[in-house]
Each structure stands twice: as structure tokens, then as C-alpha cells.
Amino acid sequence: MGIDTHQELVVYMRDDCHLCRSEGFVASNRLNVSCGGRSIIAVLNVVYGGHIPHGHVGLSISALERLRVRPGTLLTIKHAPPIRSLASVRKKVFGHTLNGREIEAIINDVTAHRYSDIEIAAFLSVCAGGRLSLTEITDLTRAMVTSGERLDWGDGRRIYDKHCIGGLPGNRTTPLVVAICSAGGLVMPKTSSRAITSPAGTADTMDALTHVDLGVADIRRVVEEAGACLAWGGSMNLSPADDLLIRIERALELDGEGQLIASVLSKKIAAGSTHVLIDIPVGPTAKVRSQPEAERLQSLLVEVGAACGLSVRCVITDGQGPVGRGIGPVEEARDVLAVLQRADGAPADLRDRALELASHLFDMADGQGLEAGRERARLILEDGRAWAQFQRIVAAQGGLKTLPRALYTHEELAPRDGTVGAIDNRRLAKLAKLAGAPASKAAGLRLCVGLGDQVTAGQPLFQLFSESAGERDYALEYYTSEQPIFSLVSER
Secondary structure (H helix, E strand, O other): OOOOOOOOOEEEEEOOOHHHHHHOOOOOOEEEEEEOOEEEEEEEEEEOOOOOOOOOOEEOHHHHHHHOOOOOOOOEEEEOOOOOOHHHHHHHHOOOOOOHHHHHHHHHHHHOOOOOHHHHHHHHHHHOOOOOOHHHHHHHHHHHHHOOEOOOOOOOOOOEEEEEOOOOOOOOOHHHHHHHHHHOOOOEEEEEOOOOOOOOOHHHHHHHHOOOOOOHHHHHHHHHHHOEEEEEHHHOOEOHHHHHHHHHHHHHOOOOHHHHHHHHHHHHHHOOOOEEEEEEEEOOOOOEOOHHHHHHHHHHHHHHHHHOOOEEEEEEEEOOOOOOOEEOHHHHHHHHHHHHOOOOOOOHHHHHHHHHHHHHHHHHHHOOOHHHHHHHHHHHHHOOHHHHHHHHHHHHOOOOOOOOOOOEEEEEEOOOOEEEEEEOHHHHHHHHHHOOOOOOOOOEEEEOOOOOOEEOOOOEEEEEEEOOHHHHHHHHHHHHHOOOOEEEEOOO
């Protein structure tokens, strides 16, 4: 049918189809579609108007790919068997605790595409809001690891990784930390997700710079050549259930605590990591809003990691405002390059944050303390070794791309004099997303001011980038119709 339903499997049938009448198929039924020993569970959409010939069915792109069939192939279609694990989802709806077998069955069915989007959304919703116990989160993490492949580096060496919980626009420290630490000898096969609720994930930013769609064999080759990689985790079969869950989380703008922990740690374990550093930014408009909430998350991450054989260290950091100046894949990539190349005007807050996180990884590796680790990281960055290492990684992944420029640019000016007292992270991220990020790589924002800066009326606050006039106008309408994203405090 040429219809992109993303990862949802859909079968299209005529409203007067003889199978629909004889079998009692109606819209939204789950059907078993099979051919040549392969089968899928697909959601039925009923089509009116004769767009499908008699005796034919249509398939969404994802369904066609999973069945691996061509037009004209004979298919067998029948009612899908009941999914027994859905009983466990309903059990959780009523507040009961799930055991490891029940969670594993749910994840296996999700991975096999037996759940519809609605059913995945139900599972994610009943797991959100702190409804999963420590044991359930641990079982969920293990189930997600075993749902796909697992990299084994085979020689007993330590494998390091770094992750940020998110919530701060522009906080693109991962490429910097990987470049610095791998230049210092740490092995870092870094796989990252694309954005869930933000204008860019690490994979989105790196995709603007180089090729990130690497398979397992490519990952091994790049790490062998450069000691590290910066790849998109969704291109491999590592914790594949996580990618299916993330797709629905993105639509719901939901990132529940238990699922977040299982998502992060399952990817690290599946990638063969042994030691992981996790950045937890805390601020009034960050993803984690309070110190107690951060400490609870820290405790859960460390405990679940330990139960799964992973050494986890968490760093609770300042999440008051955005980091760097760029927001969106290309603009964040510009900041990363500026820091690595030690350019004049490179964002100092992004640089300092990367050095702080690198110091923790070096301390995890050698136990020499944070001060020694920071000095080691600083020297690697300042003498050019980090930039040379980043170039080595990028070359192994296919070379450095030319960053595109947006077609439309708008400069927003300060309405009055004042000091920037606060910046709303969530609404700033939404502004960049409405401009088209991350789907349009060049879309996003470039901040002209930061927290604590004094501004005068008419001074630029930010530049907005978009690939269409409609997205530009849509974003600006949101900006002007809501409460100010930038709080300007007048001096008395």
C-alpha cells in the first residue's frame, strides 16, 4: 500500500471482502497473516471505495518487510490467537505485582510484534508513575536484554559507557566524553537512542556529523580501529523491545521511572558494558525536578545495575537551564565541534560539564580521584588528542558530513531590559521541536543568552531555524502565545 505506519504492522482489507464477512473480521481486529512459514500479527484497517482489488489485501510497509513478501503472493489470514501475556498487563492495571516470568512473557510478545500500539501504550502507562518495584524493574531489565543480541568483547577487559537521563536542551556531552575518555585509553562502544521527548538525542546529533546506522559487525570493526564508536543503538538487535517501547513513549511524551531505568541499563548490558556513568540533571523544568527524586533514581539505577552485574555510578548535576548554545541536531553538533576544536566562543558550560563527567569515568578506571581525572581530561582536550580521537572515530564510521543550514531563520529580540533569571527547559525544547527538530536536522535554536546574563531591550535572545515557513510560524505562534520561556528580572 506504500503506507508508513512506522513499526506497527497493519493489514488493509476491502469492506466487502469475503473473508471479512465469513470470518467476522472488523476494523482493529488483530489478524494472523502468514506465508511460507513466516507469520505476523497485524491490525486490520478496513478500506472503502475500491482502492484494493477484489481478492487482494494490502500491507503497510513494515508488515511487508517483516513478512518478506512481494505483490501477488498468496497469504493465509485468520484470527490471531489470544495473547496470554495481556492478562499480566491487566493484572498490573489493578495494582498487582508481576513476577519475572510474567514480565518476560510481555517483553517477548512485544518483541515479536504481537502487541498493538494500544496494548504497548497500556503496558507503559501502568508501569509509569513509580508503579514498578525494584524487583520488577530488575526483571524488566533482564527481559529486555534477553529479547535480543548481546555483545561480548570476550577478553575480560572493562567496557565503559556514559548516559544522561535527559531533560536539558543542548546537553550534548556524550560525544565529548567518548572522545576524551577513549583518547585516554578507555574502551567505549557507545550506542545511543534518538530523541524521545527532546529536540535531539545523541544519535540524532551524531547522525548530522557521520554515519550512525551501524550493525554489530561494523561496531566491532570501529571499536577495533578507534577504541570507541558513537552509533545509533536502534540499528542493531540490542534490546529490541526497548526500541518498540520508545516509539510509543515518544508519541505519549512519557518516560516512566521503571521503563527509563530498564531502557538505559538493558542497552548498556546488551552492548557489553561493564562500567557505566549516568548523569542525572536536576532542576525545576528538567526531567528530574528535585534532589530527593534524583537520589531515589540514583539508588534504583545502582541497585538494578548491581543485580544485573553492571557497575553503575550516578552523578547528580545542575539542571537549572540549557547547556551550550545549540538546540537541535545540527546546532548541537556545532557546539560539539567548537569544544573539540578549542574554538573561540565554544560554550564553556558544555566543555566544563564534559570534563566533570570524564573525570568520573577516569576515576572509575584508575581510582586516582576526581581531581586527577579532571586534570587528565583537561589535558587530553586542550592538547588536541580528543579532537584527533573524534576524527578517528568518525573516519571509521564513514567520514565527517557537511552540516546543512536551515532554509528559514528568525531572530527573537528581548522585549525589555533585565537579567535572565530562569529558562524553561521543557518549553524551550518544545519550541525547537515545533520548528522541526529532530526530524529536520538543521531545525532548532541557537541561544544568544544564558542564565544570569544581563540583556537590553532589542538584544537577540535566540535564533530559530526551520526547513519550512509553516514550521517557523507554528513555533513562533507557540512562543508568543505562552508564558515567557525566558524570565527577565528587572533591577531595582
